[in-house]
Amino acid sequence: MTDSNVNITALMDILTVLLFFLIKSFSLSSTSLSIPDGVRLPASFTNSPVVDAVKLSLSEKELKADHQLLANLKNGQFRGSDLGRDHKTVTSLKEYLDAQMQKKKALIPEGAREADETFGKLIIQADKELSFKTLKLVLHTAASSGYEDYQFIVKEEAE
Amino acid sequence: MEEKMPLRLSRKLKKRQSLPLPEVNIVSLMDILTTLLFFLVIFASFSKYSSLNASALVFGKPSADQKQRFDLRIRFDHPKRATLFLGPFDKLKSSERSELERLIGREFQREQDGGVKKTIYGKSTEDLVRRLQAVLIPIKKAFPHETGALVLVGDRIDYQEFVDLLGGVRELSPKEEPLTLTTLVGTKETSRVLFPGVSVGEWN
Numbered sequence: 001m002t003d004s005n006v007n008i009t010a011l012m013d014i015l016t017v018l019l020f021f022l023i024k025s026f027s028l029s030s031t032s033l034s035i036p037d038g039v040r041l042p043a044s045f046t047n048s049p050v051v052d053a054v055k056l057s058l059s060e061k062e063l064k065a066d067h068q069l070l071a072n073l074k075n076g077q078f079r080g081s082d083l084g085r086d087h088k089t090v091t092s093l094k095e096y097l098d099a100q101m102q103k104k105k106a107l108i109p110e111g112a113r114e115a116d117e118t119f120g121k122l123i124i125q126a127d128k129e130l131s132f133k134t135l136k137l138v139l140h141t142a143a144s145s146g147y148e149d150y151q152f153i154v155k156e157e158a159e
Numbered sequence: 160m161e162e163k164m165p166l167r168l169s170r171k172l173k174k175r176q177s178l179p180l181p182e183v184n185i186v187s188l189m190d191i192l193t194t195l196l197f198f199l200v201i202f203a204s205f206s207k208y209s210s211l212n213a214s215a216l217v218f219g220k221p222s223a224d225q226k227q228r229f230d231l232r233i234r235f236d237h238p239k240r241a242t243l244f245l246g247p248f249d250k251l252k253s254s255e256r257s258e259l260e261r262l263i264g265r266e267f268q269r270e271q272d273g274g275v276k277k278t279i280y281g282k283s284t285e286d287l288v289r290r291l292q293a294v295l296i297p298i299k300k301a302f303p304h305e306t307g308a309l310v311l312v313g314d315r316i317d318y319q320e321f322v323d324l325l326g327g328v329r330e331l332s333p334k335e336e337p338l339t340l341t342t343l344v345g346t347k348e349t350s351r352v353l354f355p356g357v358s359v360g361e362w363n
Contacts, residue, residue: 015192042319042322045334050209153209156208
């Protein structure tokens with residue numbers, strides 16, 4: 001019986017090429033983003049990394065926070081019943097963000113909040129065809145709950 | 160008659176003959192490569208998402224300080240029109256002002272508070288952003304240390320247009336040549352960054 005030698009040179013080549021390709025494409029991000037259904041992100045050339053924070057997604061039909069449905073929209077507009085007396089605050093969003101802010105404040109002492117890179121930050125995934133009129137209600141509500149730093153998620157612009 | 164090799168040479172020959180053939184054991188290398196590969200395949204993110212950062216416009220008490228501050232505001236109330244306001248800046252520290260002053264003399268209107276204003280029109284939002292950046296560049300060259308700007312957005316603007324404008328105010332696109340800025344201490348630096356400290360407010 002003759003000895004059979006397995007030639008693994010080709011396998012090594014494939015593995016090495018795959019590895020280099022994956023290392024080049026790999027993006028190490030502190031947060032994983034899954035884009036909800038119904039949200040078509042706008043495109044931009046910007047290339048800033050995303051910092052983990054409370055995630056809001058706004059489509060023409062729904063407002064969700066961390067995958068939890070907060071309000072339904074009609075044709076990209078909030079219903080009157082979802083807004084507070086000032087017609088600027090989205091009530092369900094305000095309650096959610098206030099609760100999140102309370103938890104955050106309980107965890108982080110006052111002196112350390114400025115140094116914390118996630119404190120007061122929001123991730124906003126909104127549909128590109130929504131009007132600013134709708135978005136501003138979300139921003140106003142967020143600011144009133146203490147969330148003043150926004151990360152608008154964009155997809156890379158096609159060259 | 161057999162020729163006898165010198166003793167030293169024969170010992171060397173025996174040494175060479177007795178040394179085993181070198182073998183490279185690549186089992187551990189294969190283990191590492193396979194593990195890395197599985198790790199990257201499972202955790203690799205091929206989605207190219209990034210974030211455009213801005214902050215809320217927060218109103219506080221009016222400052223008692225009468226010092227002049229850098230005040231750059233851009234009102235965006237139509238997809239093809241933006242109005243730029245630059246507050247009084249004669250007392251502010253600046254570096255290369257000449258280009259900005261020539262531009263102001265040619266194209267800006269004076270405001271009552273001592274500031275200046277210019278309305279910019281574009282054929283599309285993309286064109287508008289390019290024209291806006293042509294005005295922002297001399298402002299940045301004059302005030303390279305300033306990073307704040309306020310963007311006031313009208314209800315008629317949609318989110319993609321808002322993102323386009325915000326991105327254009329924050330930085331130049333990778334397709335454009337970077338700026339050469341002269342800092343207040345006289346050093347030169349190259350950068351694509353314009354005004355990354357953008358605050359967003361609404362314009363009604």
